[in-house]
Amino acid sequence: MVQINNYRHMLLRVYQFIFAFILFAISYFVSNNMKIPEYTIIYSLIGLLTLTKLLKVKMSDHLGFYWEMTFYIGFALVYPIKTVALAGSFMATYLFFANLFNKNKFLKIDEMFNQAAFALSTIFSIIITKDLYHIKNISQLLSYKNSITVLTIYLIIDFLLILLCYILVHGKEGFFLGIKLLFDLSTLGVMTVGGLTAYLLALTIHASGLRGVIIFTILILIVSRVYQEYFKLTNHFKRLSITDELTGLHNHRYIHNWLDKRVADNLPFNVLLVDIDNFRRYNDAHGHLHGDLALSHLGKLFHTTAREGELIARVSGEEFLIIIPDVSVEEATQRAQVYCDAVQHYNFPSTEQYPVTKLTVSIGVARYPDTGEKKHEVLSAADDALYKIKVATHNRVAVFSSIAEDIIRELQGLDVSEKLIDEMQQLMQLMHSRDRYTYRHTERNVKYAAALARKLNLDKDLQKTIRVGAFLHDIGKLKIPVEVIAKSDPLSKEEWDLMRDHPNLGYQLALGLSEVAECLPIIRYHHERYDGTGYPEGKLGAELPLSVRIMTLVDSFDAMTTSRPYRKKRTMEEAFDELDACRGTQFDPDLVEPFKEVVREIGILQSEEPKESAII
Template sequence: MNVVYDKRKQTNDIVSVVKLMSLLFSGMIFFNFIADFYKLTVDNSNYIIIMNVFIVPVFVLALIYALWAFSTTKKVPEKYIALIQLAENFLFILIFFGIVLITEAEKSDYKFLFLFIIITATIQSGMKQGMNIAFFSSAIILTIALVYGPSSGENLYFEKDLILAGVFILTAWTIGFYVKTEDEHIRKLESMVNQDGLTEVYNHRFFYDVLREKLISYEKDNKSISLVFIDIDHFKNYNDLYGHQKGDEVLKIIGSLLKNNVREGDVVARYGGDEFTIILPDTSEQNAIRIAENIRIKIEDTYFDGEENQPKKKLTASIGISVFPDKAKNEVELIKCADDALYRAKFFNKNRVEAYYSILDDLKEDIEDEHIDRITSIKTLISVINAKDRYTYGHVERVVVYSKLLTDKLKLSEKDKKKLIYGAYMHDIGKMNIPEEILNKKMPLTKEEWEILKQHPAYGVEIIKPVESLIELSPLILHHHERYDGKGYPGDLKGENIPYLARVLTVVDSFDAMTSNRPYSNRKTHEEAIEELRKCSGTQFDPFIAKAFIEVIEENKNNIKY
């Protein structure tokens, strides 16, 4: 895009120089006409007076034009450029028309001046504009020849001007054709540089260029930009079954589908591999979700060869959305948040649209300004944990959902509701300090590994300790693995000695652990997990809380997404 701007600027600079020189030529011709009219010579004192009266203003006007032409290239809005160029061309035609008239009209030797404006207009605006100027200029000189030429007999001036008119038109056509060819060549080069060769949508580099440019512009205008990330579900499985050629065909179809289902001005790009992205300028989250959902349905409804052998018998896509400036304050945050939302969509059953959301963004409203950066750091740590242990990400999200449902059943105060939800989000943050091979081990842990894993509640408390506003979450994080019968860890606390909200979190955390696939165990059904809660009520779990949670699960079994 900068290359196009640079080329346009260089062209405008050259054209401005040509116009400036033609303006100076016109001034000199006009001065000579005045001098001849008054029969002035260099020795005549009036010659100097006439020079000052006519030449100096011409040079001043030329200087003003030069300053204006070279200083406003970037400042003038795009929509006004064509209008300004048209007005300029018309002004120069009037000047040249006046010069021809005062220099003996049909006998004038200065009709060639029209070539200046024909050439510059064609270079600047293309063949159509150049041809229009050429025809208009030809009409002027031929009309002058007819009006001022001999009324009877052979009109030699008209015949000569016919040849000149032909030169005008041929010049405009030749230069216009060259400009058209060059523009087509530039567009082809641009497409090669900016487009993904396989899918014919924009490429990764162009995506970043446009996003940066849009963010700078929209930040000034206080407008929203939505970013959509799209990932094909189980694409590796498709490639493994049918080979990369078939996979490439799928990518081409989806690239075409995306281009045909966005608005004018939206930017579709291939982010990499089987991942696409769409920049939606001036678009709210709600409208972005609507557009993304339409795309998801289009992909689901499109038949892809061999999709019946995909895990869900269909080839589908997961979609994540983030919005600037509501959910992200800069380019890096916007991309990261959209990617997080995409991961949520893929983790929770795929073939769905997810808008970015983080509990920690709400938490920022409840803490002191000096701790905002620390919250951002904790958010980053949780992202690191997600990368180390993909189970933790989905687990935390579901525990937050269950906790929200349970807060109303237990009639918690607003303060305790927030503490439980924030605690649910951060209860496993201490896993940051647990080796990845332990977190993802598929075999049962050894005694030594189990002792290491049991340290994560204490590690979590250490991580949040610097943030004064989070200190009240420490009991939830530290004691969410205590048991009601006193056989838990790390404090061997029993019954009512376990903080109330920690007992609540224990029930929710355990239920999700039972109903999720873990590296070392198979998931239970909801019914099996509920039976386990009843069985362990009074030993592992607070019986009142376990009973309330069972009621919540049974009441919401048709509404819980996860």
């Protein structure tokens, strides 16, 4: 919220004092020859203004309807304008001095200004209209054309006064804030309703005098009360439909509708996917009631940590989405760390007694449109980033990055065709959408193979061939049905024969790609063995290029250290023992030790699949 500094606050008060002074002056000059019955009108108007001041009907989340406008204009169309001047002067002066002793300073247009603006706008709109059309009596003023003129001039003057006040309060920014408010449909609707109601009041007064005003006021009281209750009820159900009841944050529906609109308008935003670390352990230690209480605290913490413009939603039991629009991914990453640190240092219920259950969060960051042109692609990228840290450690922030995209960037920096780049991008998307395990297995193989190629100090072209070949080595699985690829039970003989054929299927598929001839042996022979007992052709290791022997080694190692439904993963030392046991039979003996050094340096790339995400 914009704060008012002392200088602007003083200007605003001077501005309001001038309004009060003008009203006083008008009141002084018009009250000299006032008849007694006119005082009755003034008292009635002051009473109605005081009563209706309590009846601010909320028309929208940021705008209210003031019935005072209706009474000022309605009385001015029938009675002498000096009655409006005196009543407005009394109300503005009273509220001005009341605000001087009020500790809660208004950050927008305060009540005193409203009264002064209502009265002055009404007075000048009546005077200008009478001069324009040379109006001599009330009947002429109440004609449809003249009343519309009064209302139009009133709106123009009132808008200008409000705009000037916004500029005094908020400086240059106030001009644009004022313009935005004044031409908002809600504002125009409020002003239109107020003007038409004022005209109806004037006709009632002209026909029935103050007795008609009493009936009119009673009707207003009833309508105001009914509308306020209706508005509260409508807002209540609207909040329920878009709010998570436990945390008070937005819910899954709201955030996805917001994302859909943002993508449709092609406007950039950052997605922060937040997951509570080891929340099941917290629930087991303290019970689900304490777990719900912790989620409630987390919602409040996120709300107080958020900056203006940041949207936060709870999208599943322990997953949250934070949307940060219109900033770079670097700034979004910094904000993610702020949220991460805020949770780390917050004392959640019962963690004082059991510090081992202290809550932390991990956050994956992705940006639209950098990581995808569709909503689900960006959310999936944030989920991938989160996955990579959740399986290895906790209480961290990770930005989405893909080895496949690194290859694309590398190709873009070389003398290769746009056709190859497009082909690689299509393969990336297809592989990720069909088989997430194979895609991540491929990413790990690229990292292992590239690290070993650097360790062996191979030339740059061969290193590039190994990186691209490692990415393409399993593309033959794109030709195998998903139900076979994702099967959790042991494969049948027919299914196993089909799986064993994926090197040939991949080779045939790669023949249609551009400029990957050097990678074809990696795709076709990565399941061959050094002793010639592998498949599909049973070639001896000495007959295979070095790039193939590297791929065979890293591919087998990742399979050993990856959990599958039918096989438990091995530890680093267990996998090293298997490499040593197969040295010279399955693997090139000269590559085993350098690769073990690489793994010790970079560690085992984690492979456990996290729980299913509810973000998409």
